[in-house]
Amino acid sequence: MNKNTNSLLSLENITVSFEGFLALNDLNLSLKKGELRAVIGPNGAGKTTFLDVITGKVKPAKGDVFFKGKSLIGRKEHKIARLGVGRKFQSPRVFENLTVKENLEISVATPKSPLNLINKKIKNDQLDEIEHLMKVINLSKKIDSKAGALSHGQKQWLEIAMLLGQKPDLMLVDEPVAGLTDEETDLTADLLKSLSGENTVVVIDHDMEFIRRLDSNVSVLNQGTVLCEGTMDSIQNDKKVIDVYLGRPEE
Amino acid sequence: MEFKNLKLSKKTTFVIWVLIIAFIIAAPSILPVFRLNLLGRYLSLAIVALGVDLIWGFTGLLSLGQGIFFALGGYCAAMYLQITSSSEFPNNIPEFFGLYGVDNLPFFWEPFRSPIFSLFAIWVIPALVAGILGFLVFRNRIKGVYFSILTQAALLVFFNFFNGQQKLINGTNGLKTDVTQLFGQMVGSESIQRMFFWFTALLVIAAWFFSKWVVKGRFGNILIGIRDDEPRVRFTGYNPVLFKTIIFSIAGGLAGISGALYTVQSGIVSPQFMTVPFSIEMVIWVAVGGRGTLLGAILGAVLINYAKSLVSEALPASWMFIQGGLFILVVTALPEGVLGWVQGEGPRNLLQRLGLKRKIETYPSLEIKNQTGGLKNE
Numbered sequence: 319m320n321k322n323t324n325s326l327l328s329l330e331n332i333t334v335s336f337e338g339f340l341a342l343n344d345l346n347l348s349l350k351k352g353e354l355r356a357v358i359g360p361n362g363a364g365k366t367t368f369l370d371v372i373t374g375k376v377k378p379a380k381g382d383v384f385f386k387g388k389s390l391i392g393r394k395e396h397k398i399a400r401l402g403v404g405r406k407f408q409s410p411r412v413f414e415n416l417t418v419k420e421n422l423e424i425s426v427a428t429p430k431s432p433l434n435l436i437n438k439k440i441k442n443d444q445l446d447e448i449e450h451l452m453k454v455i456n457l458s459k460k461i462d463s464k465a466g467a468l469s470h471g472q473k474q475w476l477e478i479a480m481l482l483g484q485k486p487d488l489m490l491v492d493e494p495v496a497g498l499t500d501e502e503t504d505l506t507a508d509l510l511k512s513l514s515g516e517n518t519v520v521v522i523d524h525d526m527e528f529i530r531r532l533d534s535n536v537s538v539l540n541q542g543t544v545l546c547e548g549t550m551d552s553i554q555n556d557k558k559v560i561d562v563y564l565g566r567p568e569e
Numbered sequence: 570m571e572f573k574n575l576k577l578s579k580k581t582t583f584v585i586w587v588l589i590i591a592f593i594i595a596a597p598s599i600l601p602v603f604r605l606n607l608l609g610r611y612l613s614l615a616i617v618a619l620g621v622d623l624i625w626g627f628t629g630l631l632s633l634g635q636g637i638f639f640a641l642g643g644y645c646a647a648m649y650l651q652i653t654s655s656s657e658f659p660n661n662i663p664e665f666f667g668l669y670g671v672d673n674l675p676f677f678w679e680p681f682r683s684p685i686f687s688l689f690a691i692w693v694i695p696a697l698v699a700g701i702l703g704f705l706v707f708r709n710r711i712k713g714v715y716f717s718i719l720t721q722a723a724l725l726v727f728f729n730f731f732n733g734q735q736k737l738i739n740g741t742n743g744l745k746t747d748v749t750q751l752f753g754q755m756v757g758s759e760s761i762q763r764m765f766f767w768f769t770a771l772l773v774i775a776a777w778f779f780s781k782w783v784v785k786g787r788f789g790n791i792l793i794g795i796r797d798d799e800p801r802v803r804f805t806g807y808n809p810v811l812f813k814t815i816i817f818s819i820a821g822g823l824a825g826i827s828g829a830l831y832t833v834q835s836g837i838v839s840p841q842f843m844t845v846p847f848s849i850e851m852v853i854w855v856a857v858g859g860r861g862t863l864l865g866a867i868l869g870a871v872l873i874n875y876a877k878s879l880v881s882e883a884l885p886a887s888w889m890f891i892q893g894g895l896f897i898l899v900v901t902a903l904p905e906g907v908l909g910w911v912q913g914e915g916p917r918n919l920l921q922r923l924g925l926k927r928k929i930e931t932y933p934s935l936e937i938k939n940q941t942g943g944l945k946n947e
Contacts, residue, residue: 373804399806411801413794420790427787430806432815436788484806 325384326351326518327372327488332381334367334542341367342378343542349488354514356529357522359539360563365522366408368539369490373405374398385488400430404486408493410473414466418457418476421465422448425483451479454509471502478509489519495528507531538563581912585864593770602759606834609766611874613830616776618854618870619863620820620827625852626860627784628816629796631713634720635824636848637727638695642825643838644731645694647744649687650756650833652678654749665739675737691829692822699821700814707813712799721845728843743839746832757836769830773867776823780863783819792816853892857899859906868908 328348334341342364349355359365370376372383374395383390390398399405413421426444427435452458455475460468465476474494481489491510495503507528513519514534523529529536529550536553538545540562546553553559596608617639624630651663652674658664662674680686706719732741747757754761783789794802795809802809832838841847851870858869873895880888903910910916 375800394808395800395803396806396808399804405804407801411798413790413797413801415793415797416790420787423787424790424794424802424807425805430808432788432791432811435786435791436783440787480805 325349326353326386328384329368329371330382330384332368332371332378332383334364334371334376335379340542342371345381345539345543347537347544349518349520351487351518352515354511354519354532354534355521356532356534356536357520357539358524358526358529358536358563359545363539364542365539366492367542369405369492369520369522372398372488372490373403396430399484399486402485402487403490404481404484404488405490406477406481406492406494408496410470410477412465412468412473412476412480414464416465417462418452418465418468419448419461421476421480422451422483425480426451426485447483451483454482455479470497471499474498474502474506478506482513487518489513489517491519491521493523494521495523495525503528504531578912582864585868589867590774597763597766602762605766606762607875607878608871609762609769610831610834611871612766612769612773613827613834614851614854614874615773615827615867615870616830617824617827617851618858618866619776619780620823621851621855622860622863622866623780623783623792623816623823624820626855626862626866627789627796628792628813630813630817631717631852632720632817632820633717633845633848633852634724634727635820635851636724636843636845638699638821638824639828639831639848639851640727640731640838640840640842641695641698642691642828643832643842644738644744644828645681645687645690645825646829646832647746647838648678648681648738649684649690650746650749650751651744652681653684663744665742665744666736669736671736677737692825695825695828696818696822699824700818703817703821704810704814707810707817721848724843724845724848728840731840731843741840743837743841745837747836756833762834765830765834769834772826772830776826777863777867780823783816784863788812850892853896855906857895857906859908859910859912862906862908862912865906865908869906 325348329345332342332345345364345368347368357365357368367376371378372385372390374390374393374397377391385398385401385403388401390401390403393401413424416424423440423444426447427440428444449458452461455472455478457468457472457476457479460472465473468476474497478491478494481491494510495506498506503525508531510519510521511532511534521529521532521534533550535547536550537547538553538556538559545558545562546556548556593612597605600608617635620638621632621635624632655661655663659667660672660674662671662678666672666674681690702723706716711719731738734740735742738744747755749756751761756762784792791802791807791812794807795812799809802812828838828842831842850873854869854873855866856869857865857873858867859865873892877888877892880891899906903915905913
């Protein structure tokens with residue numbers, strides 16, 4: 319049972335072992351509804367594994383994940399997605415052979431059953447939703463071009479729009495600004511910030527400037543466990559964090 | 570393997586269809602009976618090829634076992650014809666049972682006395698077998714090469730089983746249909762064969778429309794999504810197992826219809842329908858015609874088989890080399906098949922190489938796509 323009813327998501331004592339290597343080691347983390355949380359950590363700290371556990375891709379050896387009071391362990395990926403967990407991948411994963419519109423149609427469609435998709439036309443409110451999303455990501459002019467023909471940044475944004483289209487209660491965003499220009503990075507930060515409050519968002523990234531701009535609580539992962547949590551300022555002055563991750567300023 | 574999505578332009582599709590339909594209408598009057606019968610058989614193979622295109626070209630499932638479902642459909646049709654034409658034989662059961670001293674009809678033959686049951690069985694039984702087999706495989710997340718190997722193994726199992734069941738289905742000899750009766754006439758007679766030709770032509774067109782309906786719209790987009798990035802489909806909230814099972818089952822049903830039509834036009838069904846090379850040939854037809862185009866599957870099946878019979882008549886030993894060469898050519902030079910090449914930049918590149926056409930300044934795809942994209946937006 320989940321004791322902490324206040325939280326939307328809580329990971330309790332999660333341990334993931336890959337043939338003896340502990341990718342996550344007794345990890346505890348909880349998120350309140352509407353929170354924006356950044357997760358940082360050096361390479362191999364278990365950031366992506368942490369998302370894999372929540373989305374059902376990896377089964378932990380120990381521990382439990384609660385989402386809206388329900389345990390996610392043992393549920394299939396698509397069931398977890400339908401419960402309201404959306405994920406954006408590290409490198410943009412859009413369906414390159416489909417058009418921008420078709421990509422969004424896939425993400426907004428409900429119910430996600432074969433029968434519904436094969437014999438029913440897309441609903442009008444879903445078309446409106448797509449139009450709205452196109453405006454958010456500024457791709458209205460590209461609606462009928464193949465997603466594979468978009469630039470890297472546009473693909474990143476299309477995937478964020480697909481995530482939004484799923485209307486998830488929890489958004490897991492893995493390195494959304496990798497390979498983006500500074501300007502695009504700032505816009506993405508603002509977009510994610512505007513989403514929190516209504517949505518609960520977890521952002522994983524390396525880019526310190528970007529994380530700072532998010533202006534959110536930060537969890538630092540190291541060697542599969544949470545090293546510390548707090549605001550960006552307190553993190554940056556934390557001795558442990560400086561040792562493992564940020565590095566000492568050269569004097 | 571790189572997949573590109575090919576949408577044939579309306580004009581090309583229209584022109585090809587006008588040619589096909591004109592040819593089908595003209596065929597009975599211009600072709601001798603023997604050639605017409607061959608054409609009818611090859612048209613029926615186009616239906617199994619459509620199924621292969623659905624599962625391979627669109628969904629990325631390379632099945633090397635479509636012969637199973639093809640043969641099942643053929644056996645269903647042949648069992649109906651044999652059982653309803655067996656009144657003059659001892660015990661009122663098909664003649665071959667006498668060879669093995671079988672006096673009582675095996676129970677599973679009984680329902681095939683009904684024409685309605687048989688008409689359904691032809692596609693429902695292969696679709697069910699495909700659905701069950703597919704579900705078990707897909708549920709365990711067996712993909713790619715492992716899926717192909719598994720389907721081929723299943724094919725061998727079915728082949729060996731059917732080969733050994735003399736007392737049930739005449740084993741390796743198969744079931745003959747040309748001397749059975751339908752509507753009071755011999756199935757092998759010219760008038761019935763002509764009727765089957767028309768029927769096959771109609772069903773090819775119907776199967777094409779059906780396949781088109783399946784892949785257009787969001788269902789088809791999910792299939793393409795599964796082909797290109799299955800985990801992504803899963804994380805979007807879809808269950809790929811269901812989609813793959815459905816499309817594999819549809820392809821099985823199409824294979825069954827194809828097998829039944831092929832059986833009644835070639836006069837026999839036997840375990841030879843479940844040999845390994847035949848199922849691989851089905852894949853070659855689609856690869857040569859053009860994956861993911863549907864029309865390419867039809868053209869590939871009909872033209873390659875017609876070429877096969879023409880070449881085999883002239884130079885009996887050379888067909889295997891030509892077929893192998895064709896496959897190598899397609900894999901290396903035309904990865905999207907003939908239709909894909911025609912529809913893409915193939916002809917222009919060829920003309921440029923021959924110096925017959927001026928090169929354009931930028932990438933043609935950029936110029937063309939931007940123009941059409943712009944028009945659509947307005």
